[in-house]
Amino acid sequence: MMADDNTEQTKTAGQMPAMKPVVDVAAETAKMETDKMWVIMGPQHPFSHGLWTLKIKVDGEIVTDAEPIVGYLHRGWEKEAENRPYPKIIPMADRLCYAASMTYTHLYCMTVEKALGIDPPDKAKYIMIIADEINRLQSHLMWLAAVGTDLGNFTVFLWAMREREYWMDMNVRLCGARMTTNYPRIGGVRNDTPELFDRDIIRCTEHFEKAVWDIIGLIDDSSIYVSRMKNTGILTPEQCANLGITGPALRGTGVDFDLRRDDPYSNYDQIDFDVPVLKQGDSYARYMVRVEEMLQSCKIIKQAMAKVRALGKNAPYRLKVPSNVPAGRHFAKLEDPRGESMMYLISDGTDKPYRLKVRSPIFVNVSASRELCMGCRIADVPAIMAMIDMCLGETDR
């Protein structure tokens, strides 16, 4: 622009032998335009937790364009689901997300329950709330660990992983497995809470509510950590609406929306909890929202456990359900640790789904990487992308 204006001026004044103008700095700078280059981060890159690629176009250190590439892990999950009876899709749904497997299984069971028109018993609903929140804590702690390494500090990684182990143990106590649990069932859960589970989970919650401040203190009290996260990767509520961003990233921009409270499923409406919302919309806001969510999860677990205890030992936790689902179209959604995950089921009256579509929050959120990374520095790219909390199992399906 500046260069054009300059030539315009010299043309009009070109008739008379004017004095040679002093050097126009802007024009000179425009002439010295540096080459931009594409840097391909991934699929085997330390910052991509999983198998995906982020192409960034850099001008020196400044990112001028970004393009995510996903799909390396595509397993044909949806197609495979069409060839299996309904109960046999439950273990498959566990494999959608390794960090929070129970939420996807829960979502799948909820979809089929809707299709069948049944309502699982209260006890099962409360147990699933506990299971969901344990998985939310596991997922958020894994994210916190990844934030540490992405910013170049390994202590946070190991401390967060250490705390995650306690929640893993709770998973083992509840259903015998650490990651892929195969626990929820259509019409309830596989087994009742084991003996002394209530004691263990309250202990674990109380321990965590103290221990998490070690990690948060390490991050929040360090000006380098905060300065690396503040004012980077800023999103506005309008951008979130246009791109379909959900979850902590949305709540970090000041939009007060959480499916657990605003469109309650299971028995979340019986439970009292706060939805953390921050207005800044930068990486630090997303970080704060997730940290606060972890503490709220502890609150939810305590309340849900009290409800389970109040229902007594002999309360039913599973219904008998038919194997054939009546023909129709059904839809369910759930607040995943990473955003809103949804499932859309078309059944044709047999014991296998005609079509099962998964809407993964990460697949949508990662499409914002161009908006997030524009104008930041290369060093910020891992920090910003860590706040999206990539999980490739559900993204590529």
Place this chain on the structure above:
Amino acid sequence: MVYSSILDWVNFPDIMANPYYPFETYNLPYDISQKLWEIIGGTIAWLINLLFPGNPVSEWLVCDMTVNFFALIIFMIVVFLVVFIGILISLWEERKVLGRTMDRRGTMVGMKGFLQCVADGFKTFMKEDTQPRKVDRMTYMWTVSLVIGTSMLIACMIPLSDRWYVVNYNTGLLLIMGLFALAPFFILVSGWSQNNKYSLIGGMRAAEMMISYEIPMLILIATACLMAGTFNIGGIVQAQYDTMPYFIPQCIGFVTFFVCANAEAERTPFDLAEAESELVEGWQTEYAGMKWGLIMLADYMRGYVSCAMITILYLGGWNLPFIGDLNNYVPELVFLLKTWLVFFAMIIVRAALPRVRTDQILNLGWKVFMPLSIINLVIVLLLKMGGVF
């Protein structure tokens, strides 16, 4: 001279009496080297003389010039080995302390984990040395050799005491700083030569970083020299022994220098040139096998030299206060212990902090370190003018 028994062969005159003695004052490692050659060379000469009495080779082996020559070769090995073991200990210290900070055990292979360094050395030695096809071979090889070479050179040139030194120039400190500041240039060229975008960005960052911390650091060194009135390392240490360790009057400078030394050694939080989360391994990406192992070793050598510089400039070098003549016994060990103590602080910093960004380190260098170092200089000038030092 008449040689009758073995004792005559292995009993050399005093080292200072040797006309080819290369130092001006007493030098302990040279003394050790000459003693070693007395035993080895003297025994060889005596054995040859037993077989062929009166031959000239035996006498040549124990003449002044030959003794000096072999003693210097052993001297190099002795000095290098001591520094090398000191660096391996700091490497082990880092792994152990970092492990404990992160709630794990650290290395566990033999001797409380110390032998892990040896195992790693063997491992990198056995690795295949791959080299990308399109690198600029000559620069690719030479730059890395120079990074490793200069690091090794300065690590050996740091004196451990006034009797354990390699050179004793009056401008010794300047020489060390000059060599220390060379490595970023080689890193820049090396990053360029590798034909890899990550290496290129890493090399650029090394250059970007250097202009931000090098100037405050040189001002701080000049301040310490001004306070002591000499560029000689021994002189600076002696001046601190006569008055007080400089970290008391120059507390601002001490903290600033500590941060700058972290940057000079390219340790977290200033390891931008090899930022593994965004640049894979930065400028080291394309180096494999033993080349990479030596680069890692050079990193620790630079860390050791940074700590040694802090020890010399601010912590009173190889002397301890209040113990008087006891300082004459093992000043080398005192120096190494102080160095490891400073390194411990660096490890804690590494455990606690994430990496800073390029624009942040430039801001730090020019807007924080630069004014602080000048304030420190002004304080020292006022103290000097007031006649306190």
